[in-house]
Amino acid sequence: MNRETGTKPAVPADIEIARQVDKLPIVEVAGQLGLTEEDLELYGTYKAKLSYDLWDRIRTRPDGKLILVTAISPTPAGEGKSTVTVGLGQALNRLKKKATVALREPSLGPSMGIKGGAAGGGYAQVLPMEDINLHFTGDFHAITSAHNAISAMIDNHLHQGNQQGIDPRRIVWKRVIDLNDRALRNVVVGLGGKAHGVPREDGFDITVASEVMAILCLAQDLEDLKERIGRTVVAYRYDRSPVTVSDLGVEGAATLLLKDALRPNLVQTAENTPAFVHGGPFANIAHGCNSLNATRHALKLSEYTVTEAGFGADLGAEKFIHIKSRAGGLQPNVVVMVATVRALKMHGGVPKGELTQPNLQALRQGMANLERHLETIHHFGLPCVVAINRFSDDTEEELTYIRRWCEERGVPAARTEVWAHGGAGGEELAQEVIRLAEAGTARSHFLYSLEQPxxxxxxxxxxxxxxxxxxxxxxxxxxxxxxxxxxxxxxxxxxxxxxxxxxxxxxxxxxxxxxxxxxxxxxxxxxxxxxxxxxTENVMTMPGLPKQPAALNMDIDSAGRVYGLF
The missing domain is CATH 3.10.410.10 (Formyltetrahydrofolate synthetase, domain 3)
Structure with a gap:
């Protein structure tokens, strides 16, 4: 996507910006958090994993402020939630607040499909973006291997006599791969005769849809990880009783494959702000948040931790509070609600092809979507600021209308231009976040009790x-x-x-x-x-590729320079 803001020249492509940034060695980035090389396992010059020993040293420290970035219901027009998250972290550091960003890892499926990566964009992105959007530190490969090791053990169990009495028609554990491949949604395994296993219907999900991914992102340590994997239900017996990974005796092996993946990854933003990029469960079928481990470390090491939850507040923020916050005892201090003129006009009935045309009436109608999401955050008892993420074709009248609409309802709002200006374009939002966080009015509560039916x-x-x-x-x-x-x-x-x-x-x-x-x-x-x-519907757990996948535009030259990633 190519946007211009005001009279500034066109912002270069994300990969070009990433290539121009003067990155710091990751040891220096870690030094901003008071860490030394002994607290890290280096993955080259610009990536590292945290050591297991670090948590024991910092666990008793008080938590910093937790800022949750969410959004209105997403549209093809784009909202820029990850970009705002990164830009806000940069802006807070510009205002002399010790801030860290915590994001999910991108999946290869969307990166090579249609959505692109999840490393932010413009001058508000995490680096090295080509590594983060590809194999990174191998976490997704470890999750894929652990998941498929369980799959292999299920089929071996059937082949070796099925002592657990598993009903092959009620195996609920599919295989996974971190690519979009619709041809793998439904397959038959075990063909070729007795020596090759028991024939049965099976299928593949994308790795980010694996329960192992969700487990990794909620587990607090290796012991908790192994216990969670062990109680995972993979099938049902003929008497309809559940069969778990522990019943198959493979929880230890699966945990072993995940021992390094459990540790948070440390990278940096385009302005050298520390960033934890770790874990990546889907937000429509799982809880859609980065790992609890990464968030907990960031809170102990920073004054402000800026994190996001997938999709709009109805999915991501709701699950962040009801699932992740419950599991980790988290207390968000401020919620940032990202909205754009374009997306609001689309919610007001404007087709995608006409969004560049001013339409105040459609904007007024689309505000109802923002209103519902703000009501949700208020139900949770959390202060909220609307981030009006500016696009180049937004008119001043439209931008002013959103701000006045918010003011009339007592909701603070701030324009953001972090895509084009980096942290400087997010200072107004950062100032509002600081004001709300230091006011200390957040008293989050759940909308249901676990004891309810x-x-x-x-x-x-x-x-x-x-x-x-x-x-x-x-x-x-x-x-x-x-x-x-x-x-x-x-x-x-x-x-x-x-x-x-x-x-x-x-x-x-x-x-x-x-x-x-x-x-x-x-x-x-x-x-x-x-x-x-x-x-609520037949949710797709293995996406397909579009007619023109992003992979068709990807390339690498003889010097190793990457092209086509976004």
């Missing part, structure tokens, strides 16, 4: 966050709820699997749909991760 927890999210009028449970979901109750899984939090593009379960209903019915088709227990996934 499963249906009531789902209804609380549907009504208080989405604005649904009622919830309808399909017969399959009703059957699964009964099974969860019987197995003692009813006290777990809910992880909603829903389209990110609408507050409802219908992706075409933009803006703020009212009094709709939310349809729950199925309940899938993620016992290792520690939540129940409530599916």
């Amino acid at each position: 499963i249906r009531d927890k789902i209804a609380a999210i549907a009504e208080k966050v989405y604005g649904a009028g009622r919830v309808a449970f399909y017969a399959k979901a009703e059957e699964r709820i009964k099974a969860c109750d019987a197995h003692g899984w009813d006290k777990l939090p809910i992880c909603m699997a829903k389209t990110p593009f609408s507050l409802s379960d219908n992706p075409s209903l933009l803006g703020r749909p009212e009094a709709f019915t939310l349809h729950i088709q199925d309940i899938r227990p993620s016992i290792g991760a520690g939540f129940l996934v409530a599916l």
Whole structure:
């Protein structure tokens, strides 16, 4: 994407900016956090993992301020949530606050598909972006290997006599690969005769959809990681009792494969601000946040930690609070709600091809989406500031309208231009974040109790966050709820699997749909991760490639310079 702000020259492509930045050796970046080379395991000059010993040394320190960046419902027009997150961290450091950024790792699937990477953009990105958007420190490969080791053990167990009495029709553990490959969604394994296993239907998910990914991002240490993997349900017996990884005896091997992946990765932004980039679960079927380990380290090492949650506040922020904050005892101090004129106009009914044209009426109508998300944050008891992420074709009238709309409702707002100006373009937002954080008014509370029945927890999210009028449970979901109750899984939090593009379960209903019915088709227990996934639709866990994948524009020259990443 190529944007211009005011009369400034066009901002170069992300990869060109990344190439021009004078990066610091990662040891120097770590020094900003009071760390030494002994606290790191170096992955070359500009990447490192934290040592296991570091946590024992810093765990008793007080936490810094936690800033959660979320957004309105995403649109193809773009919101720039990751870019704002990085730019805000840079701006806080410019204002002499010791700040750290905490982000998820990008998946190769979206990076080589249509979405691109997840390293921010312009002058607000994390570096080295070509490494982060590709193999990085190998975390995703470790997760893929651990997941598929469990898959191999399941099929070997069947082949070797099936002592656990696994019903091959009720194996719920697929294989994974970190690429978009629709041809692998449904496969048959075990063909070729008796020596090659037991024939059965199987399939692949993308690695970021693996429960191992969700587990890694919620585990607090190696012991917790192994316990969570061990209790993960992979299949059901003929009597419909669950079979876990521990039943197969492979939790130790899987944990061994993840021993390095559990440690947070330290990199830097385009302005040398420390950044933890670690973990990357999907936000529509999992909790969509970077690892709890990375966030906890950042809070102990910084005055301000700026992190984000996937998609809009109805998915990412809700899960950050109900799942990640519950698991780690986190207390967000301020929420930043990212919105753009373009996206709000799209929620007001403007087609994507007409978004560059001024349309104040559509903007007024689209504000309803922002309003619903702000209400959600207020339900949680958290102070919020709206970040108006400016694009070059936004008119002054449109930008002013959003600010005045916020002022009339007592909601602080600030323009951001971090894509084009880096931290300097986020200072207004940073000043507002500091003011709210130091006021100390955050008193977050949950919208449901874990003791409530499963249906009531789902209804609380549907009504208080989405604005649904009622919830309808399909017969399959009703059957699964009964099974969860019987197995003692009813006290777990809910992880909603829903389209990110609408507050409802219908992706075409933009803006703020009212009094709709939310349809729950199925309940899938993620016992290792520690939540129940409530599916509102057939959520895709293995994306396909578009007609013109981003991979077609990627290349490398004889000097090793990378092209086409974004």
